[in-house]
Amino acid sequence: MRLFVILIVMRDCRRHSALFLRLAVVPGVAVVLVMMLSGLVCYSFYQQLTEARRGNVEMSRLHRVLTAAYWLSAERGPANVAMTADATRRAAAKAELAQARNQTDLALSRLVDLPDSQALQARLSGARAAVDRVVDTAPSQRTLADLQDAIDGMAATSAAFQDRIHAVASAIIKRMHTLASPVRLAVGLSTFRNRAGLLGSMLIAPINMRRNLPPANRTRVNQLIGEINADWDQLQFHVGLESEEAAVFDAWRNRTRERYMTHGLALVENTVRQLQEAEYTTLNAADFTARYVLAMQPVEIWRHRFFEILEHRYAEKARRAWRHLVTVISAALAIMVVAFLAIGRIYWRLQYPFLHVSRDVVELAHDRIFRARDRPPHDKALTPLFDAVDILADRLAERRAVTHQLRQLADMDSLTDLLNRRAFERQARQWLAGYPNEPISLISLDIDHFKQINDRYGHLAGDRVLCELANVLQGLTTDDVIASRFGGDEFAVLIRAGWARSQAIAGQLQTAVRGLEVGTDDDVTIDVAVSIGIAEATSSDLSSLMHAADEQLYAAKTQGRDCIRTTGGGPV
Template identity: 30%
Template sequence: MTNHTDNELEDRKSVGDIRSAKLLRRKLQWLIGIVVACTGVLATEIIAASYSDFVIARRNLVEVMAFCRVLDTATYLSAERGPSNGVMGIGVATGSVQARLAEFRSRSDAALSEIIAGATDGSRSEPAAALSPILAEVQRRLVIARAEIDRIAALPPERRDLKEIQLAIEGMFAVIDAMRPAFDWNIQRLTNTDPDLAGIAIAAHMLANLREDGGRLASQLMAPVAVGQPLEARNIADSERTRGRLQEIWSVVGRPGALPGLKPKNIADIAAIEHEFFGEGFAIIDSVVSVGRHTGHYPMTAEQFTDRYVPKMKPLETLRRDFMDATVERLASSKTQASIKLTIASTATFALFIVLLILMRRARSLVFEPLLLARHSIIELANDRPIARLSGKGGEGEMGRLFDAIDVLRVRLDERTLLMKHLERQAETDELTGLLNRRALELIGGAEDAAGNDKNACLILMDIDHFKQINDTHGHLVGDIVLKETARIIRYSVRSSDLVARFGGEEFAVITPGDDLEAARALAERIRSNLARAPITLADGRELNVTASFGVAGADANPGWKGLIESADTELYRAKSAGRNRVCG
């Protein structure tokens, strides 16, 4: 009665301890959750701000680069007018101008194809599908203008008409005019993306207009020059308007500080524009106008006019490219800095979480986990159950010394257990083959006799044929290999319920519980066949054919373990006497 009461008290105490441990763990988990949640909110705010800056910087860079491609395409289309005008002129070397025109057209087509493909590029902040109809109209007008230029260029010089040439030139003007909505769309996109980019977009557009109007200035005079006729009033008026527009644009973008972000080294571009374009370029225009007002005997052909004038516009294009390159470089730097800040914020947040979790785990380990672990470990050791290594888990204080003492006890108990298992394994296992040894087989057989199950099994004894000859011919190391390979083939051939043992020397035994004699003979035949058809490969590459003889006996006709062994041994002797490599039973 007393023992029963003590057991009940012990059970209640154990349940109470478990509940107390669970309650403490739950409270600590709630505390950790609250701290982690507060830290997570703060970290999310920091990372979100850094990520937002990175997204804006990346989006600005993508949109500005897309605008650069549109500006470059417009420049290529504008530049294409030079060789187009030249090919329609009289007295030109047709082959060289045609080759140059093909080169310029190829460049224009490649640039136009690129921005058409980019209209639906997923890398942009949002699809630019609104550009598609604009670019389609540009392509349509370009095809028409080129066809008209090619038609005129194919005519004999005397059949080329001034008005047709003028219309063809204006057709190329129409291509650029069709591009203007694309400029406006990109400027609006940049403004919506970041208002700080509006000034850059407008300045870039004005620089592009400088290059376009500079080309128009010459193209507006080109038709009369191409056919050698005086300038009409319309040509002179258009030229004057374009000249005035150029000077007006330059008065805005050409003054110091008008182009934000332009590097000091690019200031020389402004001086080059003043000297080469507005100086020498305007002088070329003035010379053509002065002659063309009175006569059509120009001092140069259309091709020569183009070759002299176009290089004077190079500084305009250079300034625009330098300005946009500086802008792209600045935005790329901003993106890199935003990316670095985002990486630092993310890394710092991750490190903070790691430190926080470490501190929380450390606090838990110092508050109650050591005591719970020590108690649990002692109970487990008392019940002869294994525990994990505890040394070092309690720190350097009293708890650490307690764990060290428990660990010493654990090590001693583990050593004793391992020693016992090792002794048992040595007593029951054959060291060479890893199979059961004869002693273990005898114990199993004796246990079966005692339990009265000796009639429910068959015994197979097998002996490797001519094993002594193998040892004498190849040496005992090869003999060991043969024994191990034979053991492997036996294990491969039998079922998981069969018991396999090395019976002694080159002799092996297989107990097949629950089988009749015919099933045991079939198993013996399978082992014999597998061994005979699987040559054993030696270390030097040679192959050794090994066979074995088998004796099979059933417990139903041979009561008792000793009787079963004697009967199987008799059958094995009969198999060897009958020529070996066979099964008898």
């Protein structure tokens, strides 16, 4: 008997030892796999961190080069003013020119690795000397040739600097191919600014000397205008920018279009015409320079904002990669610690309790609600596990309630809190299933000139208009009236009623919209109007009803907007 008991104990010991080994293998393998996976993920995030930092360094270097190019190009303005100033303004003009040169020299001094910088400095010194000779010459003794030669000297210096910009940009792209798109875009902005400045300089000498525009200058002006238009077409492509970055880019592009491409080029063309027709009485070099420089201001702000976007992007990438790296390392360490602790706590009393818990989890997985059963004998360390299963059952019940709420949220438009199109169409098909026992009408509407509102006041103001219109629609909804935003500025109202009520609701809607006062951040009130089309169901087919309402909406649009059209044959 004693031998039998010993054999039973030995058998149980072997069984539990085997169980312990089987259970211990899983955490051990998990530790190894976690270490390997963590190493790969950490390496990936480290590469991202390194690339973000390199990108930030490279774009900062390009920013310094393009900033120097801007100050070199901007120096032409004060130089032109100083060379054309009379005796009363000569001192002030020379002081402004000295200040501009200091800015240029400061920007150039920060370029420690600019290709062939000594030759560029020599060329700049020669061009400045030519400018100084014209400035120091009495206005009555200045000649058109001397003035033009000095202007051409500064332009040639800027052109030489542009060659170095392209060399720097090519080197950056060669080192980091991922920067090709933003680098080319930044260089394109710099080239655009330089050509715009050069275009204005081509007119300074004839304006000051009150001479007809020389054929060489006229040819160069036409060439520069063509190049500027070509550059402008290229600057509309902002590949690689995220949505918010592209919005900022487009905003400053639009300001540049308004200030320079419209007013700046118009100023140039008008001045060329006056020079060709010898209308010198209203021409003044200083006034032309001031107006032209003002027109070019958005170009430099555009370039500066573009670099702000890039610097923020790479800084955010670096921060994000660093956070991920720290998180992965921390998680890996935590998992390894937990795994080692789990191996130390595995023993034979875990077997049956785990089986017990597994049956409970299976019931939870099949979404079966159950009452707590009697717990088998177990180590006190497992008590929280049994409690956790009970809590899990409660949480799953809560999750079912939350899931129901989420399904409701999935049917709502996030901006306006109206039904989205999918939910609207589902409800509409349910209502139409009762046709012809009960009439169904559909109102289709959209906001008149909504694109102009967005373009003029901005998308935030456009969103306010959408929300205010949604509030009006919310006030009209009842058990028999539902409203939806289909997308953009398109809305629909489904009415479980016939002509009389649908037309009355459309009239209320139009009156309420006309009374809306939507303000912008600049305290401007936006006038809002809508075009409305009404159709009554003639079958249970939703597509036919929507098509009929859209036809009436189109008719309202083509007949002046801010009106109501119905399938009854005319405006309401």
